[in-house]
Amino acid sequence: MKVDYIVVGFGLAGLAVAESLVSANRSLMVFDLPDQSASRVAGGVINPVILKRFTAPWNIDNFVHKAIPFYKNIAIKLGNSNLITxxxxxxxxxxxxxxxxxxxxxxxxxxxxxxxxxxxxxxxxxxxxxxxxxxxxxxxRLDVEELLNEYSVYLERQNSFQREIFDYDLLELVDQGVKYKGIEAKHIIFTEGYGVSKNPFLRELPIxxxxxxxxxxxxxxxxxxxxxxxxxxxxxxxxxxxxxxxxxxxxxxxxxxxxxxxxxxxxxxxxxxxxxxxxxxxxxxxxxTVKDRRPIIGTHNSYKQIHFLNGLGSRGILMAPLLAENLLDYIENETALSPEVDANRFKG
Missing domain, CATH: 3.30.9.10 (D-Amino Acid Oxidase, subunit A, domain 2)
Incomplete structure (x- = not known):
């Protein structure tokens, strides 16, 4: 089986990446074993302001402009208007x-x-x-758990979702991409949240x-x-x-x-x-989270077919849709990432 992308992890970051790929008519396979991840237990509050001292988070206008329509479009696609209210x-x-x-x-x-x-x-x-x-x-208010459940079923019906733990030892890196359990892909994107600490390819990320x-x-x-x-x-x-x-x-x-x-x-x-x-x-x-309170996205320094989106912290609901779009544009069109989210900001 050949696909354009393998996506590992299906919290809000994984969902945003998957929907961005679907919207771009890219084929994909998602691997995730749903558990008590940060996304699944999140409060689901779409709130644009830091309410402790009434300040604006970084890049908030762009995130809000993308996020609310993004989730409403998914709710329409899935036929459940109660996913976002x-x-x-x-x-x-x-x-x-x-x-x-x-x-x-x-x-x-x-x-x-x-x-x-x-x-x-x-x-x-x-x-x-x-x-x-x-x-x-x-x-x-976003019903995050129900959204993830319904979207995973949507992907399953397209033969694009596997409910299993990803086995890093079985991932093969080849010249034209990756191979995993009989699946060939041009790219693999890890959106594992804190689970990346167990990923031998990305455990150095400062999560x-x-x-x-x-x-x-x-x-x-x-x-x-x-x-x-x-x-x-x-x-x-x-x-x-x-x-x-x-x-x-x-x-x-x-x-x-x-x-x-x-x-x-x-x-x-x-x-x-x-x-x-x-x-x-x-x-x-x-x-x-990341020490500078910014997400971290990019490509592995040595393996150009390995990409990641992580470090969304407590504002993943707002940030994930736009960051997923940025990452896909970066991979496919070589569009530069913002220095504030580019993983290279930690070099040297």
Whole structure:
């Protein structure tokens, strides 16, 4: 069997690469064994602003312009409009000074389209909200796990998805590309997230694992129609369920949920939520991050048929679609990568 690309890993980065290849009419085979990856346990919040201090992330306009239409087009393709929903994100203020800082940020050109100058009244008695709420524009909620599940089925129907662990020992590098288990491809793209630490071809990539945990609560009284941001997020899932988190831990690299993380989330939640709730689930994932907080994409220095997209951190939902497009353009058209994401920035 011959294909243009083999893709290894199917979180948000892998999905973005796969959809970019499909849209470009390239043939592909994806290898992934779905597990508790960072993408699958992500909150799914499409949020264009760093809400701790009301600042704009790097390259945000370009990422937002690409991401939301990208996911909406996939939802149309898969016939499931519930995969992405336009959901407001609102920010709780802890002080008058913080609220004033919001208004100052609204006047900055880079933030004007994202931060609303009109405050929102708290509409539920169960949330401790001492001031009005700041509203973020151009936001949405993505059902990441269901999106990955449905798109993998879509690829399976095209004989383009294998649910198995990739065996690096069986990868053959040849003059015209790669061979793997009877499949010949011109290129192979690794989108494994923190799993790249086990990849013998790319283990030198400077990927740092950052563990995040969420809990899911059932709270019938809350009736929240928006994503509520305090020191964490409360994300409505439907049927009185809410995802709450996440934590950050750069020491623990396991996918085991911890009592300490659960306790930390609950302690913070109880300061703002006055309704009775039940914890019904807890999940953990390892976010792939880079020390300079920029993603890392490119081609292996010695093997020109090996490529990668990694280091998306906690903003993979926003960044993956555009970065996948950039990577494909780089591979096929030799279009230069931005120095801020090019892996060569770590040389020397």
């Amino acid at each position: 336009d959901t407001p994100v609102v920010r709780r203020f802890n002080s008058v000074e913080e609220q004033n800082q919001w208004f100052e940020s609204c006047d900055k050109p880079i933030l004007a389209k994202y931060l609303s100058g009109s405050m929102m009244e708290n509409n539920t008695k169960f949330l401790n909200v001492p001031f009005k709420l700041g509203v973020v524009n151009n936001t949405a 740092i694992g950052n563990k995040g945990e969420y809990i899911t609560i059932k709270c019938p009284d809350l009736q929240l129609a928006y994503i509520f941001k305090f020191s964490m997020f409360i994300i409505p899932l439907g049927e009185d369920l809410y995802k709450v988190g996440a934590t950050f831990d750069n020491r623990d690299k396991t996918l085991i949920t911890t009592k300490a993380a659960k306790r930390k989330i609950i302690e913070k939640l109880d300061k703002v939520l006055g309704a009775t709730y039940t914890v019904v689930d807890q999940v953990a994932g390892i976010r792939p």
